[in-house]
Amino acid sequence: xxxxxxxxxxxxxxMIGFQVGHRRSVAIVGGKASQLHSLPGYHGFYIAxxxxxxxxxxxxxxxxxxxxxxxxxVMASLPAEFTANKTDAQLSLILNDIRNIxxxxxxxxxxxxxxxxxxxxxxxxxxxxxxxVIAVLAVAAAAIVYxxxxxxxxxxxxxxxxxxxxxxxxLCSLIAILTTVGIVLSLLFESGRFFEKVPxxxxxxxxxxxxxxxxRKDQVGSSGAFGAxxxxxxxxxxxxxxxxxxxxxxxxxxxxxxxxxxxxxxSAVKPVVEILAGVPTVVYGFxxxxxxxxxxxxxxxxxxxxxxxxxxxxxxxVMGIMIIPFVSSLSDxxxxxxxxxxxxxxxxxxxTRSETIRKVVLPxxxxxxxxxxxxxxxxxxxxxxxxxxxxxxxxxLTANPFEAVTTVTVQIVTLLVGDQEFDSAKTLAAFALGLxxxxxxxxxxxxxxxxxxxxxxxxx
Amino acid sequence: xxxxxxxxxxxxxxxxxxxxxxxEKRFQAYGIAAIALALMMILTLFVTIFGTGYTAFWQxxxxxxxxxxxxxxxxxxxxDAAAGMIAAAxxxxxxxxxxxxxxxxxxxxxxxxxxxxxxxxxxxxxxPMTADNPELIAFLKDRFLPANIGDEALVKDSxxxxxxxxxxxxxxxxxxxxxxxxxxxxxxxxxxxVTGRRDKRSLxxxxxxxxxxxxxxxxxxxxxxxxxxxxxxxxxSDDIDQxxxxxxxxxxxxxxxxxxxxxxxxxERLKDRGLIETTFNTTLFxxxxxxxxxxxxxxxxxxxxxxxxxxxxxxxxxxxxAAAVYLEEFAPTxxxxxxxxxxxxxxxxxxxxVFGLLGxxxxxNFFGMPxxxxxxxxxxxxxxxxxxxxxxxxxxxxxxxxxxxxxxLGIGASKMQSIFHHVLPLAMxxxxxxxxxxxxxxxxxTAPLLMIGMVAFIVDIPGSPFDSATVxxxxxxxxxxxxxxxxxxxxxxxxxxxxxxxVFMNAAAVVLRKRFERRW
Numbered sequence: 001x002x003x004x005x006x007x008x009x010x011x012x013x014x015m016i017g018f019q020v021g022h023r024r025s026v027a028i029v030g031g032k033a034s035q036l037h038s039l040p041g042y043h044g045f046y047i048a049x050x051x052x053x054x055x056x057x058x059x060x061x062x063x064x065x066x067x068x069x070x071x072x073x074v075m076a077s078l079p080a081e082f083t084a085n086k087t088d089a090q091l092s093l094i095l096n097d098i099r100n101i102x103x104x105x106x107x108x109x110x111x112x113x114x115x116x117x118x119x120x121x122x123x124x125x126x127x128x129x130x131x132x133v134i135a136v137l138a139v140a141a142a143a144i145v146y147x148x149x150x151x152x153x154x155x156x157x158x159x160x161x162x163x164x165x166x167x168x169x170x171l172c173s174l175i176a177i178l179t180t181v182g183i184v185l186s187l188l189f190e191s192g193r194f195f196e197k198v199p200x201x202x203x204x205x206x207x208x209x210x211x212x213x214x215x216r217k218d219q220v221g222s223s224g225a226f227g228a229x230x231x232x233x234x235x236x237x238x239x240x241x242x243x244x245x246x247x248x249x250x251x252x253x254x255x256x257x258x259x260x261x262x263x264x265x266x267s268a269v270k271p272v273v274e275i276l277a278g279v280p281t282v283v284y285g286f287x288x289x290x291x292x293x294x295x296x297x298x299x300x301x302x303x304x305x306x307x308x309x310x311x312x313x314x315x316x317x318v319m320g321i322m323i324i325p326f327v328s329s330l331s332d333x334x335x336x337x338x339x340x341x342x343x344x345x346x347x348x349x350x351x352t353r354s355e356t357i358r359k360v361v362l363p364x365x366x367x368x369x370x371x372x373x374x375x376x377x378x379x380x381x382x383x384x385x386x387x388x389x390x391x392x393x394x395x396x397l398t399a400n401p402f403e404a405v406t407t408v409t410v411q412i413v414t415l416l417v418g419d420q421e422f423d424s425a426k427t428l429a430a431f432a433l434g435l436x437x438x439x440x441x442x443x444x445x446x447x448x449x450x451x452x453x454x455x456x457x458x459x460x
Numbered sequence: 461x462x463x464x465x466x467x468x469x470x471x472x473x474x475x476x477x478x479x480x481x482x483x484e485k486r487f488q489a490y491g492i493a494a495i496a497l498a499l500m501m502i503l504t505l506f507v508t509i510f511g512t513g514y515t516a517f518w519q520x521x522x523x524x525x526x527x528x529x530x531x532x533x534x535x536x537x538x539x540d541a542a543a544g545m546i547a548a549a550x551x552x553x554x555x556x557x558x559x560x561x562x563x564x565x566x567x568x569x570x571x572x573x574x575x576x577x578x579x580x581x582x583x584x585x586x587x588p589m590t591a592d593n594p595e596l597i598a599f600l601k602d603r604f605l606p607a608n609i610g611d612e613a614l615v616k617d618s619x620x621x622x623x624x625x626x627x628x629x630x631x632x633x634x635x636x637x638x639x640x641x642x643x644x645x646x647x648x649x650x651x652x653x654v655t656g657r658r659d660k661r662s663l664x665x666x667x668x669x670x671x672x673x674x675x676x677x678x679x680x681x682x683x684x685x686x687x688x689x690x691x692x693x694x695x696x697s698d699d700i701d702q703x704x705x706x707x708x709x710x711x712x713x714x715x716x717x718x719x720x721x722x723x724x725x726x727x728e729r730l731k732d733r734g735l736i737e738t739t740f741n742t743t744l745f746x747x748x749x750x751x752x753x754x755x756x757x758x759x760x761x762x763x764x765x766x767x768x769x770x771x772x773x774x775x776x777x778x779x780x781x782a783a784a785v786y787l788e789e790f791a792p793t794x795x796x797x798x799x800x801x802x803x804x805x806x807x808x809x810x811x812x813x814v815f816g817l818l819g820x821x822x823x824x825n826f827f828g829m830p831x832x833x834x835x836x837x838x839x840x841x842x843x844x845x846x847x848x849x850x851x852x853x854x855x856x857x858x859x860x861x862x863x864x865x866x867x868x869l870g871i872g873a874s875k876m877q878s879i880f881h882h883v884l885p886l887a888m889x890x891x892x893x894x895x896x897x898x899x900x901x902x903x904x905x906t907a908p909l910l911m912i913g914m915v916a917f918i919v920d921i922p923g924s925p926f927d928s929a930t931v932x933x934x935x936x937x938x939x940x941x942x943x944x945x946x947x948x949x950x951x952x953x954x955x956x957x958x959x960x961x962x963v964f965m966n967a968a969a970v971v972l973r974k975r976f977e978r979r980w
Contacts, residue, residue: 176846182822183810256494291504324501328498385906
């Protein structure tokens, strides 16, 4: 709240700075703005930026440093006999108490020492607040005065302002790299801690997954096995089922749309199929769990086949429905990119339309279609909600689509939802799974994008 | 020679024609079948959801005559005590500006009371009130260390608490009163012949426990109702509601359904007496989450989604546009630009749950941000939607013809001016369309939000992006996990509401594109 008011105050100063710059530049050339290198508005922005950047930097630095300095100062001020023989955990508990008393909340322990320390804490915090307000506003005001002196007719204010804007834009672009670095580093770091506890080879090649680690030595059923093979098996089984549904339907839809359908049908059906891509995955998950899974189970019962109510089949089929639009729209694009001259050549030799499609268009479009299918596969492997809601939890190494299997994403969610402690192998295993998931999808994407790009270049 | 060969070929071709045309027909039929299958799946999806969900918009209610005996609601008669307290304060010469506030629990809830008490204590400190009030002194001694008794701020604070306690006793009494007794009494009055503990309990079960909240809110609004006989409309329990809607079948044997035979009989008699009515389920739209299906609503999740998307929009739109402008208009062709582009393309295809892991490891663990807060959800979704927005914005910038840039440069604009004054406004509709589509994706996203703890059971409506909250897709996930039959229809209804938002956003994007996008 106080920070918010301070930001508003700085904002007001920035606006004043703008006005100062604008007026000063006009005044300095006696109202003949044409004698200025830059328009008066740029002089205004020049001072505004001069005002904003240092003031906000001071504020940010203060906000980061204040709690650290304050905590250490308060802890240092506690009597030596009070802090002696206390562990770090106890000390941080005391610090918490002091903060809570200072804020007027309920503390776990109230003693004379902590109450006094809390008073000091509150006083220093107040002092720091006042100092912060003064420092930030002083910096902003000083910057205005300083920048005002720099305003001259020949000042290249526009270039300066444009350079700042350009720097900001570069910083915005770098966020993409930062995000990737953040993902890779956080996954690597936490996985590294996991692999300290569980050997890398056990994780990657082990065939037993039961992430419950034992609290007591004699506990039953908590072997803490972290072999990820059953999870990969389940993931690939469900993804394979999904592709078996999505590829024929998506591909045939794309072929019909591109080669046979009239413009009218095309413009009517295409958006409808693409609705499927816009439906949130949680809706598919609910659909799978509510309708498809019981339907398969009951159908199976009629034919005497035991289909689990969390069967890989149900999750896979619904996931297949979800990725139909990916396959169809990507295939549609590549089929349309096949040059008409190739079709005309085939027709000229007397081929029918379907022969042309099967023997000329599809082979020519094949690399692009494969790229699209790979993208769809990466989508299916990384998909979470459908499998969380419709697939099982038990790690089952099987190729039978009627049984319940679990997937990498299901396990990540199960391990991380709820209370976590960040030093147990169980929680850290989720990050190792995430790392594998990231690597697999990244590999698929890179290959797919490469294939699609190569293909496009071929016909351009 | 030549003619015979061509004749033979012609015959061969003619003979094969029938087969080839059949293959042609078959191939076309496959295409039509694929499209029909896809359309059928869409239809099944929507019919299933709407078919299960539409009943959730109605709720079975019962009209009850309830008598609010004072001994149930305010057994200690704290109302008079509070009034006496205020009178005493006034007698001591403490002018209370709005002493009505002290008796109005609603305002007390909004902490107006506390400021009143603060003024009161300030006045009191200047007068000999503390000295001749042994109870207060005892209270202070009990609460504080002797060392602090002279500390004016602490004393003031605890004085305010003490006075607040006195005046708040009534408030607390009616907040925590036993409203179940009047409700039970009223139901018993309808069926005086039901005796026996077990029968009585199953009789009370047909009315929702939410009835007590209805009564409490009425009393909080108007404390004068205490002692009166009032008529209220309260929800029936979820099982009776499901029975009325046909989701629980009365034809099934008693052991196979959740509603007992005698409960069905009582319900039929209540219907015959005309006490049962079906009303539009406003709770669904106004309440937060609840363990009781008939009291659960989507509003908390809607507000949570709103805050999350607000944060996402405020961050991702400016950053996305700035990055797109730089990459499309300024960036030199070098390794850094290539790296950025490769990164953006890859991030667009990274599974969403990985972003959740990033949020958990970086935002929660490293920066120590609050769990379950929309602001963290917004940050994670920003990173997720940025690639979409950047790619769409770049396409929009690309579609602005170079002549616009050249004309601006030709009359002396700088490169930055030509872009910000001319290119950007022309590309803006395309950028906004991309942003809306990115926001629609973010609205439907669930998995990364599970990772950062937005999956908690939260009853309160969040008041800011820093409060714990959940979002609509996560609410759907939570409800779909609940065993009660009534939550199934509510899950479907929540999906319908979510889809309505998505349709609205996509329609806005289409309208924007149709109306403002220029063809060059």
